[in-house]
């Protein structure tokens with residue numbers, strides 16, 4: 001049985017539709033990432049589940065029980081806010097103990113559970129510090145301890161890593177995963193960072209203007225995006241528009257070749273279609289390098305162009321290749337393999353399974 005079920009959940013603020021008929025099921029112990037651009041409704045969904053807002057329509061069930069009539073503190077749900085929302089006048093111990101005191105937990109048990117939570121986030125020894133004397137990473141861990149000490153079945157995290165610097169973010173991400181495994185709670189994390197969502201989550205849900213447009217494991221969502229938005233939001237796919245041929249291929253003037261996906265398209269000849277092509281799936285060779293390259297730029301799924309820009313991104317470099325038809329294609333490859341210089345004529349080719357047909 002799923003831990004949390006959202007059925008047809010809708011929320012608007014005046015004329016603004018924040019969420020529209022949203023259906024979602026979260027499994028016990030799952031790490032789920034809600035991914036979407038600014039204003040897509042991510043925080044609204046968390047606030048509805050936590051009980052800080054009421055849905056206009058639809059149902060929210062936790063283990064089959066209706067959550068909506070319950071006040072926030074009666075829900076087996078904790079929320080960690082983006083700015084951590086620590087009490088500045090309370091020290092670490094009292095910040096973490098807050099929820100237990102409110103629930104009337106006796107003091108011996110309270111001390112034991114706070115110690116346990118602080119050990120879990122590796123903050124033992126800092127009990128008497130106030131938040132302003134902690135680093136950003138330590139504050140984040142106090143906020144986590146405060147959320148976990150109440151032993152929620154579900155922890156909601158709003159951009160938990162956003163306030164940390166890049167170096168700390170990856171390490172903290174690993175810690176979040178380890179904490180999630182250790183506690184067995186389901187985590188639902190909101191983020192606008194696709195790399196973070198893919199690295200941490202068991203499943204990703206992509207929100208676009210209040211609608212969940214795709215839900216699935218990171219690899220599936222990345223490799224088989226359902227819509228243009230998902231294709232470009234996750235990893236910046238190339239979008240190629242064309243017309244379906246009678247043989248199931250696609251005439252694509254902008255690519256300057258016929259596109260041939262792994263399976264022929266079952267759409268009427270002449271219909272318009274858009275396909276996604278991931279930058280890292282495109283092979284690229286200098287045009288005159290050898291005979292193989294001369295053949296590589298011809299036939300289906302192959303074209304030619306000129307490297308016009310190169311962006312070095314550490315592990316990967318992305319080249320912008322201006323095709324002879326005028327369109328620019330993004331092509332990335334491991335920096336260690338070397339990248340052709342700007343101005344180099346290149347032959348490009350890709351396998352049929354690198355093409356994904358989009359719904360819109």
Ligand SMILES: Nc1ncnc2c1ncn2[C@@H]1O[C@H](COP(=O)(O)OP(=O)(O)OP(=O)(O)O)[C@@H](O)[C@H]1O
Pocket residue numbers: 013016017018036037038039040041042043044045192
């Ligand atoms: N209290 C409110 N009053 C009016 N409009 C609101 C309120 N809260 C959210 N909205 C609107 O609802 C929509 C969804 O907002 P939400 O905060 O859920 O987005 P988000 O995906 O979390 O965005 P961000 O990444 O920028 O935090 C936005 O258009 C926002 O302006």
